[in-house]
Amino acid sequence: MAMNDEFRGDDDMAGEADPFAALSRLFERRTALVLEDDQALAAHVGGKLTRAGFDRVDHVTAGEDAVRAAAERAYDVLILDRITLGMDGLSALTAIRGGAGPSAQSPALFLTALGGERQRVEGLIAGADDYLSKPVGDEELLARVAAQLRRSAQRSEAGAEDRRPGDIVNGPLTLSPGARTLTFSPPGGEPRALELSPLEFAIVGELMGARGQPVTKTMLWDRCWVEWKFLPDNYVNIIDARISALRRRLKEQCPELGDNLHPLIVSARSQSLVFRVLDGHT
Secondary structure (H helix, E strand, C coil): CCCCCCCCCCHHHCCCCCCCCCHHHHHCCCEEEEECCCHHHHHHHHHHHHHHCCCEEEEECEHHHHHHHHHHCCCCEEEECCCCECCCHHHHHHHHHHCCCCCCCCCEEEEECCCCHHHHHHHHHCCCCEEEECCCCHHHHHHHHHHHHHHHHHHHHHHHHCCCCCCEEECCEEEECCCCEEEECCCCCCCEECCCCHHHHHHHHHHHHCCCCCEEHHHHHHHHCCCCCCCCCCHHHHHHHHHHHHHHHHHHHCHHHCCCCCCCEEEECCCEEEECCCCCCC
16 A cells, blocks of 8 residues: 655645644544554554554554454544454454444544445445545545544534534634525625535535545545546546636635635645635634
């Protein structure tokens, strides 16, 4: 599996804080369990998570060991290969989900060479929250782990308050997932609903929901282009064209924000996107 520690800079983020560096706050004091029988790969993944801010990364090579570890300790995320020594990763996750251990409901991500559609479906049915096919870059892995940690925290907050997650507020913008509306409240003006297509709303929802943290283009494709059953070779071009049009659309409908804040959607590193944090620009 090719993992790349070097990322190309992007002019969109020139002079701004690196959103990937900001992930360290999300990863702080977190723990992970990695099931992987390739020692070099496991060391790379563990080292990457530790450098990104994780407090502890435990590594096991056999499915049975993963089940035991998950039954004994509460991990914030599980990263599992499917082809492993002894019990395979699919069976291990099924056993973890079926048990009563402290990690039974922890977010789980498969990182495996088995990347066919049927195999992805098997992984998700077994209880995985995400599924990544090898090889994958470090940027993609960190963004996917961050997304699972955010969603886990949101589910916990919603459960504690006994209600569904509400609106997402980003400065003068309010996204209402239930009503499928994006409202802009300009300074001194009346709030107005922005006109977005269903696909544009889905894109904005994913990016605003990340709250200033990076979303990779493959993550965006998986969650917004749901009618596609495969990843085409030109998916990046398809996304870039849609993002370019969406940037223009948002600028046309939110001119009060000024040129210094547009585009609202900016690129981060090589293959990720970030929706600007607009707090303080109301």
